[in-house]
Amino acid sequence: MSKVSILGGGGVRTPLLIHGLVHSTLGLREIALFDVDRERVGLMAALGQEIARQAGGGIMISAPESVEEAVSGAEFVISSLRVGGIEARARDERIAIEHGIAGQETTGLGGLAMALRTIPVMLEHARAVEQHAPDAWFISFTNPAGLMTEALASHTRLKLIGICDTPSEMFQRLAEAMGCEVGEVECDYFGLNHLGWVRRIMVDGQDRLADALGNEQVLRSLYHADLFDPAMIRALGMIPSEYLFFYYEQARALANQRRAGASRGGEIVRLNEELFGRLQPAVAEGRFEAALPIYREYLQRRSGAYMKLEAEAGSALGTAVTLAEDPFSAATGYHRIAIDVMMALRNDSPSRIVLNVANRGAIEDLGSDDVVEVPCLIDRRGARPIESGRLPASVRGLVLAVKEYERLTIRAAVEQSRQLAKLALLTYPLVGQWSTASRMIEALISADPEGLGYLGS
Numbered sequence: 001m002s003k004v005s006i007l008g009g010g011g012v013r014t015p016l017l018i019h020g021l022v023h024s025t026l027g028l029r030e031i032a033l034f035d036v037d038r039e040r041v042g043l044m045a046a047l048g049q050e051i052a053r054q055a056g057g058g059i060m061i062s063a064p065e066s067v068e069e070a071v072s073g074a075e076f077v078i079s080s081l082r083v084g085g086i087e088a089r090a091r092d093e094r095i096a097i098e099h100g101i102a103g104q105e106t107t108g109l110g111g112l113a114m115a116l117r118t119i120p121v122m123l124e125h126a127r128a129v130e131q132h133a134p135d136a137w138f139i140s141f142t143n144p145a146g147l148m149t150e151a152l153a154s155h156t157r158l159k160l161i162g163i164c165d166t167p168s169e170m171f172q173r174l175a176e177a178m179g180c181e182v183g184e185v186e187c188d189y190f191g192l193n194h195l196g197w198v199r200r201i202m203v204d205g206q207d208r209l210a211d212a213l214g215n216e217q218v219l220r221s222l223y224h225a226d227l228f229d230p231a232m233i234r235a236l237g238m239i240p241s242e243y244l245f246f247y248y249e250q251a252r253a254l255a256n257q258r259r260a261g262a263s264r265g266g267e268i269v270r271l272n273e274e275l276f277g278r279l280q281p282a283v284a285e286g287r288f289e290a291a292l293p294i295y296r297e298y299l300q301r302r303s304g305a306y307m308k309l310e311a312e313a314g315s316a317l318g319t320a321v322t323l324a325e326d327p328f329s330a331a332t333g334y335h336r337i338a339i340d341v342m343m344a345l346r347n348d349s350p351s352r353i354v355l356n357v358a359n360r361g362a363i364e365d366l367g368s369d370d371v372v373e374v375p376c377l378i379d380r381r382g383a384r385p386i387e388s389g390r391l392p393a394s395v396r397g398l399v400l401a402v403k404e405y406e407r408l409t410i411r412a413a414v415e416q417s418r419q420l421a422k423l424a425l426l427t428y429p430l431v432g433q434w435s436t437a438s439r440m441i442e443a444l445i446s447a448d449p450e451g452l453g454y455l456g457s
Contacts, residue, residue, distance in 0.1 A: 009033025
């Protein structure tokens with residue numbers, strides 16, 4: 001019987017992850033949740049205890065008061081941090097919009113702010129794991145996922161895997177659009193986290209990419225909202241992951257956010273306020289028969305409105321969204337990728353999963369230590385990236401520029417340098433101007449001296 005620790009356990013998706021863990025075959029004895037927000041982690045632990053009770057098996061859900069106690073003796077440590085809470089994300093996105101860049105938590109100004117706020121905390125957690133659980137696998141789900149994985153890979157001795165559910169969900173939607181089972185489809189995927197493309201779709205040994213590119217209905221069904229002109233996808237000759245919207249349609253994303261008068265982060269703040277306003281009294285009174293449906297409805301509304309604000313100026317507020325699948329039993333998602341990785345790390349036979357790992361020659365254009373997002377073979381020995389070759393010329397410049405931005409952002413955090421943070425934004429393809437980068441960094445620090453004031457001159 002083993003222990004799993006969740007750092008950032010007060011997050012709203014923690015009960016979903018607990019559901020996956022307690023219904024897995026990992027043979028767990030304890031799931032330990034740590035979060036600096038003691039009220040929130042207590043609420044998530046209470047929901048988790050009810051989920052575990054309903055599942056049977058006697059798994060204990062604990063909420064230790066220190067990172068050290070939470071990770072001690074763990075086989076797996078899952079990191080899913082949001083330093084500053086969802087309010088910090090909303091503030092970052094608002095500042096980005098005010099400076100003429102679409103607000104998003106992992107790209108643009110929002111991604112940089114989140115990384116700079118999180119890296120110091122993440123490295124503190126890493127030191128605790130190195131001391132108290134040196135043999136644990138550290139599974140990083142913290143956004144921006146690729147950048148955070150690279151920070152950990154560069155500055156710790158952790159047994160490290162970076163994960164994101166975007167590729168697996170993309171493959172699921174591709175298979176459904178083409179009338180196949182997901183197990184019948186193998187996608188040649190490459191890039192960085194939230195900056196990836198599919199360039200082959202293999203079904204029964206045949207590349208079906210041309211079929212997908214030639215079918216407008218397939219192309220329009222691949223995303224949660226109407227993100228890309230099919231003509232653009234055909235011109236590219238590859239299928240972009242959804243976050244490329246913030247590069248290929250930046251002006252449209254910004255215009256829709258301004259039209260909606262909000263960002264995704266701002267809407268989630270309001271969704272969360274409504275959730276906790278309903279959830280806390282139900283849990284406090286032990287009415288779990290009401291609490292779990294409230295939580296499930298929240299996940300449905302949140303997921304159902306995903307990317308609609310940026311793509312269509314749509315809103316999740318005041319709208320009842322019903323998903324085709326219960327989020328707890330969905331084939332892909334936040335909890336599924338984590339379970340798949342943990343199960344693979346227990347096995348001798350390798351599984352093929354897209355992960356964030358050191359490049360080690362997988363993408364020829366990038367350095368050996370650069371963290372990339374590519375298919376890997378993963379088993380109890382760890383993850384080994386599958387060779388991907390050279391980057392296509394049409395995306396090479398974008399990938400190399402974003403990777404240099406990631407390197408500079410990590411240096412800015414570790415060296416506590418405001419100038420390096422500005423240089424990171426100067427390098428970033430969506431900014432590229434020193435005066436704009438300087439104003440953005442100064443605005444971020446002024447708005448969040450507690451989280452970002454450590455950046456010196």
